[in-house]
Amino acid sequence: MKLILAMAKKEFLQLRRDPRLIGFILFFPVLLMILFGLALKLEPENVRMAYVDNDQSLFSNLIKTSIWSEGYFTLYEVDNEAAIIRDIQLGKARAGLFISSTFSAALFENSQPSVQMYVDGTMPSLATAMDNNKHSITDDSVTNDMYFLDPDADNVVIPPDPFVLDVEVLFNPDKKETWFFLPGVVGVLIMQVSLILTATAVVREKENNTLEQLIASPLSKTGFIAGKILPYVIIAFIDFYLILLLGAWLFDLPFPATNQGPLFLLALAYVAGLIALGVAISTISQTQQQAIFLSIFFLIPSILLSGFIFPVEAMPGYIQPVSWLLPFTYFVEIIRGLLLKGNSMSDLVVDYLALLGFATVFTWLSIVRFRKYLD
Amino acid sequence: MTASLSVNDLTKRFGDVSAVDHLDLELYPGQIFGLLGPNAAGKTTTIRMLAGIIRPTSGSAVVLGMDLIREINAIKSRIGYVAQHFALYPELTVSENLAFYSSLYRSVPRARQAAMLEQYNLAQFADRYAGRLSGGYKRRLSIVCAISHDPELVFLDEPTAGIDPVTRKELWDVFYDLAAAGKTLFVTTHYMEEAERCHRLSFLSQGHRVAYGTPDEIRGMLDHMHVYSFTSNHNPRMVAALARLQGVKVINRFGLTTRLVVDANLSREELERFLDEWPVIDGKPVEESISLEDVFITLTGNMPA
Numbered sequence: 001m002k003l004i005l006a007m008a009k010k011e012f013l014q015l016r017r018d019p020r021l022i023g024f025i026l027f028f029p030v031l032l033m034i035l036f037g038l039a040l041k042l043e044p045e046n047v048r049m050a051y052v053d054n055d056q057s058l059f060s061n062l063i064k065t066s067i068w069s070e071g072y073f074t075l076y077e078v079d080n081e082a083a084i085i086r087d088i089q090l091g092k093a094r095a096g097l098f099i100s101s102t103f104s105a106a107l108f109e110n111s112q113p114s115v116q117m118y119v120d121g122t123m124p125s126l127a128t129a130m131d132n133n134k135h136s137i138t139d140d141s142v143t144n145d146m147y148f149l150d151p152d153a154d155n156v157v158i159p160p161d162p163f164v165l166d167v168e169v170l171f172n173p174d175k176k177e178t179w180f181f182l183p184g185v186v187g188v189l190i191m192q193v194s195l196i197l198t199a200t201a202v203v204r205e206k207e208n209n210t211l212e213q214l215i216a217s218p219l220s221k222t223g224f225i226a227g228k229i230l231p232y233v234i235i236a237f238i239d240f241y242l243i244l245l246l247g248a249w250l251f252d253l254p255f256p257a258t259n260q261g262p263l264f265l266l267a268l269a270y271v272a273g274l275i276a277l278g279v280a281i282s283t284i285s286q287t288q289q290q291a292i293f294l295s296i297f298f299l300i301p302s303i304l305l306s307g308f309i310f311p312v313e314a315m316p317g318y319i320q321p322v323s324w325l326l327p328f329t330y331f332v333e334i335i336r337g338l339l340l341k342g343n344s345m346s347d348l349v350v351d352y353l354a355l356l357g358f359a360t361v362f363t364w365l366s367i368v369r370f371r372k373y374l375d
Numbered sequence: 376m377t378a379s380l381s382v383n384d385l386t387k388r389f390g391d392v393s394a395v396d397h398l399d400l401e402l403y404p405g406q407i408f409g410l411l412g413p414n415a416a417g418k419t420t421t422i423r424m425l426a427g428i429i430r431p432t433s434g435s436a437v438v439l440g441m442d443l444i445r446e447i448n449a450i451k452s453r454i455g456y457v458a459q460h461f462a463l464y465p466e467l468t469v470s471e472n473l474a475f476y477s478s479l480y481r482s483v484p485r486a487r488q489a490a491m492l493e494q495y496n497l498a499q500f501a502d503r504y505a506g507r508l509s510g511g512y513k514r515r516l517s518i519v520c521a522i523s524h525d526p527e528l529v530f531l532d533e534p535t536a537g538i539d540p541v542t543r544k545e546l547w548d549v550f551y552d553l554a555a556a557g558k559t560l561f562v563t564t565h566y567m568e569e570a571e572r573c574h575r576l577s578f579l580s581q582g583h584r585v586a587y588g589t590p591d592e593i594r595g596m597l598d599h600m601h602v603y604s605f606t607s608n609h610n611p612r613m614v615a616a617l618a619r620l621q622g623v624k625v626i627n628r629f630g631l632t633t634r635l636v637v638d639a640n641l642s643r644e645e646l647e648r649f650l651d652e653w654p655v656i657d658g659k660p661v662e663e664s665i666s667l668e669d670v671f672i673t674l675t676g677n678m679p680a
Contacts, residue, residue, distance in 0.1 A: 023542040054597075140679055166377070167421050193526045208462070208463075208464065208465070209458060209460040209462045210462045210463070210464060211475070212423075212460075212462060213426070213456065213458055213462035213520075213521075214428060214479070215428050216428055216451065216456035216458075217451060217476070217479040217480065218448060218479060218480060219479050220448075220449045345507065373428065373429055373430050374423070374428050374429050
């Protein structure tokens with residue numbers, strides 16, 4: 001027992017001599033805890049819904065108001081039904097509502113018209129929540145005023161709902177969770193390989209004392225970094241295609257031949273950004289422990305705040321900027337667009353630019369931070 | 376002879392501490408230059424500045440005719456550097472380590488690599504992981520990796536620290552071979568017997584150069600002094616009394632032997648009379664020839680490690 005305590009005491013002492021690591025250990029959990037506590041909700045909120053109301057009646061307004069007051073959706077108007085689907089494809093909206101011009105006329109005739117609702121199937125949590133909640137739109141408080149039965153009729157039957165809500169799930173009609181998660185999983189795995197491997201690879205040269213030997217050689221700074229990261233770039237690319245092909249083979253994940261160019265560019269921009277970030281982390285870390293801790297600090301918010309699991313729209317407005325600072329957010333958007341929604345590159349140009357921007361900034365950071373001298 | 380390395384007013388400060396303070400040195404081809412000093416004297420800092428690993432705070436140096444600061448990249452391909460710690464990749468084999476370091480310089484033919492492993496007695500371990508070598512062989516491999524590209528100037532930071540005497544002697548044979556081939560060697564050490572083997576050397580103490588020259592020139596610094604030794608059991612009171620004796624500069628005790636450096640203020644007769652008063656003495660003081668260690672301790676007041 002005494003020996004255990006002696007060992008533990010030594011371990012604590014060692015930890016105390018690494019103030020940076022202590023900072024990470026205390027600061028990051030607190031920060032992440034607050035961040036996630038505020039941000040993570042499975043129930044969607046403020047989801048943008050594009051609508052077309054061709055009826056423009058008291059009744060169609062009633063439906064819109066009821067949807068609005070649910071609190072899940074922020075409604076905005078578009079021109080026609082095609083525009084709804086297009087906006088969902090582009091990620092401008094996650095849901096859509098179409099009320100046809102004959103809606104109120106059909107209500108008067110008791111012919112039970114339908115209201116068309118669209119949901120982005122690449123976000124199953126959203127689609128599922130919609131399924132669970134669609135009854136609230138058709139519940140009594142809304143429909144009470146929509147019955148036009150003759151109260152004096154002989155046979156008082158229990159009326160059917162005055163209208164039905166048709167929910168169509170776009171881009172992933174079966175709401176396959178694997179389809180939803182797999183494209184993002186690709187990104188998580190690539191992130192592990194490129195970030196953690198590169199972050200520790202450079203620090204390992206420091207710990208091995210080999211960095212000093214390399215600095216004394218004619219190897220240039222660029223030569224060092226480029227040579228150092230090349231293997232991890234190759235590994236990351238192999239992983240990228242391996243996982244996508246496995247996904248296609250095992251889980252029928254779409255792997256559209258037409259989008260190979262954009263997919264390659266995605267892998268390139270994403271891997272470049274992460275590997276450059278890995279090198280940057282490596283240059284600020286003194287030990288592999290620190291490097292791994294920093295990488296994980298980046299990994300966890302990437303997974304939780306990127307829209308990979310929880311929709312970004314559902315997060316409070318002041319948290320969303322954090323999501324926009326994570327390359328993975330754009331990766332998820334692009335890869336779902338390419339594989340599931342059939343987006344073209346021009347649809348995703350903003351996301352691509354964001355990824356390239358990260359790659360540029362992180363590369364610049366790692367070159368600035370990497371010193372040719374040890375002091 | 377033109378100097379292969381001349382150091383001019385070189386200074387390195389870490390915060391308020393001057394690790395190396397206005398250092399001047401000249402090294403010549405075909406010679407082994409030894410930089411001596413106790414731990415923290417600034418030896419490693421000096422060698423690291425000259426190998427382009429850290430930057431001097433001020434001062435300059437001309438390395439193989441090139442400016443240390445401006446032409447560091449060109450310098451690096453013509454020098455070799457063996458760090459104090461083994462800078463090997465433990466998970467690579469001996470020959471893979473050598474192949475890697477060789478490839479950082481203008482191409483070193485495979486045949487030369489193999490010949491060097493042979494020459495340094497490493498061929499038998501060519502396929503062994505570097506991490507599994509004994510200390511002595513790790514050191515040999517570090518040296519082979521640093522000189523495979525045939526540098527004109529080789530920096531060796533404590534190349535024999537922690538090495539057994541036989542291997543140490545073998546390493547020094549290597550150094551002499553390199554010097555005989557016209558290379559310049561810059562070696563740091565705190566072994567005094569190694570200092571004797573250098574062609575020229577300098578003592579460093581707290582970043583200052585306190586002695587500089589050939590071993591004979593440095594011994595000449597104590598020309599006006601005498602060194603005596605005598606055997607005795609340990610007696611702190613006698614040592615304290617000795618220290619109060621006028622003319623005693625250094626008392627260096629090692630086991631039963633006490634070695635004294637005395638100046639002209641103390642004659643041999645006076646010393647003998649003093650020693651007669653102490654019953655613990657077995658024998659008369661013997662005059663010794665001056666060693667580098669005597670000079671070193673006299674100049675720095677420090678015991679070499």
